[in-house]
Amino acid sequence: MRINYFVAGGFVVLIFFVIIFVTAILPATTFKPKPSAAAIVYTEQELRGRNIYRREGCFYCHSMFTRYQDREYGEMVTAGDYVNETPHILGTARTGPDLSNIGNNRYATDWHRAHHSYPRKVKPGSIMPNYSFLSKQDMDDLVAFLQTLGRQRNQPEWVTAPQELRDEFDAVKSHVDVNSSAAANAGRGIYMQNCAGCHGVTGRGNGPVSITMIKKPANFTRPFYKNYGDAMWYYRVKEGVAGTRMPRWGQTLGKEQMLYLVAFLKTLPKDSQAAGEEITSFQQLDDPVALSKNYNLIKQLGEQSPYGTGRPE
Template identity: 30%
Template sequence: MSIFHDHKKLFTLATALFGTLTLFVAVFPSLYNQENSAPLYGSVPLTEQEEAGRQIYISNGCVGCHTQQVRNVDMDKTWGSRPGIASDYAYSTRKSIWQNSGTLMGTERTGPDLTNIGDRQPSQDWHLVHLFNPRTVMPQSIMAPYPWLFEIKDKAEKGDIKVNVPEEFLHGQKGVVVATQDALNLVAYLKSLRQVKLPDGTPDPIFLYKIEKAEATAAATGAPVELNGSDLYGANCMACHQQNGEGLPGAFPPLKGSKIVLDDNPEIMVGIIMNGYNAREDYGEMPAVGTNANLSAEEIAAIMNHEKTSWGNNAKKVTPDQVKKLMELAKLSAPKP
């Protein structure tokens, strides 16, 4: 065929072919989704500060290691309560004909998915310490530190947000670590990432390839399912209180040897898990982990029993029935919004 000997015709045909494919495979479906995917009820657009933080997220290349997409496979249950749907990204509209805001869904999961990080880790103190140097709170982390988002001053000024960084992570520098506005904006954006609950009556998309080893074993033997307190602690508490239960001096309190953990009366401990706690100057504010993660009485009991019997602790265990009653009391005593 003569077309293969005429490079102008060949390249023109190839360009037209790929241009047409691009329109039908990418452009037209995207426009359709944009017009037909409304934001979920309860979702809110980013505030000015959160949008500024989003730009910091982009400029620092966070999307290179973190995804924002919960896939419909069982292993992604860690990152959200349901698989992602198009409406989750409905607020990601174009800024101009030339500039797309980007959904920041990502393609690599070198680090954890961030779809629901605002619920999984709502503590500003934790995020700031983690950004300054991830090894501060996660010794095994391979994430790069972001010290340029902070200043080290001789003395904190009025309005400064101090970051409680252990001395060994300052590498000989002296002074007070203070978060810059860029750091605060980035943390505000991260805290805004929350998976919105679907409207009542709407069936949740299912997770595929379910792993039900514990349930299957229990069904075969007739025994009740025993929750793994160590795994639940790792998913909900370890980021702050550390694997060894020793916390982080000046930032997060230790659970090893804690009077509250060792107390045979679990009322205060359940109250803190459900409603959070503000230790003011001593430590950063603890979020309401139990409420935010929608933990059941059985899950909270498993976590508490792990903490009460680990790292040399030897306290009386609690039962799910005890915890359930105390959870009701905690709800009554929770601060009003």
């Protein structure tokens, strides 16, 4: 009987090591992807910034790989993108946004500095920790690393509807004339019933439910939406917006109903571009009036950041 216990115990140990071998050791020794065009070769400064990113645990809240639902955010990542990432810092949770394409001057260098020094003043409601304790050198290195993310990837100037959604729209658009006043009238009722609570009656993103949201609903009167084509409106209505409370209306509305809604959304008035007052000093971050008038925070902050002396021990 004792021998049987030894056999059973040995079998369990064997299974354990087989699992380790198959899931960890074998892939590590046999899977050797070739570097892709998006693989990053770091400079010394960027590598220091990568180490700071890892040291501060940024990957606990931010991922660095695009998923299927992120397809509008840039090219899907491949294994070859990460051949130089050892140890990897891809992260898995998304308490904060994905950073795989945050670089390539998507945001100005000084914007990144201000964001890390004053997270909630640059992005109200942010739960990101304050990193003003970093020394100037550490902050510069960290920002240099962030600017590498997505540097090698092709990113479209404008987000466009995925091809399969454009094909679907082309197949159903003959059912409803989205340029007709009759369709817009029908869409008005659908909008009031399903959308006005968040986006407001006039589409300004100021519906009664919006006060409960940290990330505010879209303001459809912004000039940005003048660039939306019919297929793009259809895509947004059907699939929603990842990372927001905008639902996927394709799960509850029929295709013709979504077309009626597109027809109405196209009729919403568009405001002229609001000219913000440029913020030129960190002191202005304490001025709520200056902040409220500026949509592109922190353009030229130079060397005015009150950097710390380094990470407190």
